[in-house]
Amino acid sequence: MNFQGMMPTDIDMVIEIGNSTLIVGELKYGNAEVPIGQRLVIERICTNWAKEGRHALGIIAHHQEKGDVLVKDAKVTMYWDTERSKWVKPERDYTVKSIIDAYILKFPAKSTFKGKGGAK
Numbered sequence: 019m020n021f022q023g024m025m026p027t028d029i030d031m032v033i034e035i036g037n038s039t040l041i042v043g044e045l046k047y048g049n050a051e052v053p054i055g056q057r058l059v060i061e062r063i064c065t066n067w068a069k070e071g072r073h074a075l076g077i078i079a080h081h082q083e084k085g086d087v088l089v090k091d092a093k094v095t096m097y098w099d100t101e102r103s104k105w106v107k108p109e110r111d112y113t114v115k116s117i118i119d120a121y122i123l124k125f126p127a128k129s130t131f132k133g134k135g136g137a138k
Contacts (some may be wrong), residue, residue, distance in 0.1 A: 027056050029063075031077070031089060033118070035127035040067045041118055043077035045092050047064050052078050053095075057105070061098055068100040073125040075100075090115035 031043035042060050044052055044126055056079070064074035076098030081087050094112040096105045108117070 025055065027053070027059055029056070029059065031114075035122075038072050039075065039122065039125060039127040040072065041121070042074070043089075043114060045081055045087060045089060045114075047081060049053050049080065054089040061067065061105075064098050064100050065103065065104075073100075073121075073127075074098075075107075075118070075121045077114060077117060078105075089125060 029042055030045045031041070033039075033041040035041075040063070042063050044056050044060060046052055060076040062076075064076045067074040077094055079089075079092035080097040081092040081095045090113060092114050093116050094108055094114060096107055097117060098104075099106045114121070
């Protein structure tokens, strides 16, 4: 499907914690590049989420699996830093799980869920 030169995209991973923390990620096989459209979608989702005073982390990770992929073990190659509004290459090796764990330690999720039936 093509709409005025734009194509649909997908995102491989979304984790929302207590309406206070959002983690959005894309996984690629081998050395595959992430299309600019996918990066922009992740940036914009994270940036808009953070405007509400909440925390958001965008992740780009790569794996070498040909079959089922263990997302937690994929190597993080870039992450979206909402505080600096830019993509950052990690200074150390992170897996998807280890960067999420580190992020949640830095910004503990505070649930804003109220009562039965939904968030307010």
